[in-house]
Amino acid sequence: MDHSNTPNTYKLPESYGETKIVLVARDPNCLFAYWEISGIETRRFIDELGIEFWQKSSPALKVKNLSNGSNFIIVINDYANNWYIHVDNINSFYEVEYGRKISERFFIPIVSSNYVLTPSNSVSSSASCYFMDYRNFSKSGLEKESRYIYEMLDMESYYKNIGISSMEFAFNSKFEQCFGISSLELFGKE
Template identity: 30%
Template sequence: MTWEELQAFLSQNPTIQEAKSLAKKIGLRVKKRMKKTEILKLLEEFAKSLKTETKVSQEQAMISQPLKPSELPESYGSDRIVLLPINPHLVFVCWDLSKETYSKLSSQPEVVLRLYDVTYINFDGTNAHRIFEAGVHLATTRNYYFHVPSSNADYLAELGFKVEGKFFPLLRSNAAHTPSDTPSSSVRQRWFTKGKYTVKVGEPLLKPIERIYTSSYMESGRR
């Protein structure tokens, strides 16, 4: 008998004969002079033990079964493009499109991903230092890597399409800063000790002396 079946039996307010018969059937020890309330209490305690055993067995079954990894959806249906720096000369662009935007781009003859160098400028769509461009196949591509020539620079991406050589952007990413590819010349030392943040200035780095070689024509002209 399950815990649910025993609870259903007790909820029907059985007679003493019915309660005694069931108690003996499930193996409980019933004395001859036991009252109905005592027999019902005996059955209720047995029901509690059944409920505990059922809960434990269910938990053990869940533990024994390996968890199946959830599959990520191919698209979240949101219009978003994100730019991330990978190293000083590599950035990563990924995007997600709604059904409307995907349909609009798919109908265009030329889908284009652009990367702009926007270091130290307020970008208005036309004033980038340099523009890098790549064709995109929406059916097979949701991300792209750009190798960039300048480190320690700010970049921004746009996804759009071209018509007769003119670019029409639909999505614009965040601006991302690539790290420097040379050691910093700063002598500031940042310390976090015992819950306090301090900045110390160290000794300046000694730079090597470089010799400039002039031509013999310039040397003779100075005499």
């Protein structure tokens, strides 16, 4: 019997050989980024720009507030693979680029992250709740006839489990706030 993949002996790899950066909004004023820069990407940088640029530059994160067009750079070290980033603007879209800072004015990006929206730091002024009919939910998503959302203005309605938290419908212009499904009821638990 092969025990090499049992929970007690399996070890996660230190790297996956990918060039990737992922950004997550931890709270209204803090983002978290983690990344991996492959050796191939490092060699490509050196081949295209020269070893001098690599040696004279510093690894850095360029934090871009896409909502107001501002940005700032955080100089990091060569050993870091994640970073907590303090931001001042709530309800703003952010993106982070990992790259090399050549001088005070020059930054060369290597990889860009996904976009994230920092949440609000206060209670919502909207008392609306949105409910979705998920009885026709399948592996491919909601059936066409079930893709409508019920708006319930009464917070103390007979619906006790909101069950809505995904960004699936976030860009539907009909609703100010639209969410997908995450209720335990989907999994047969009531």
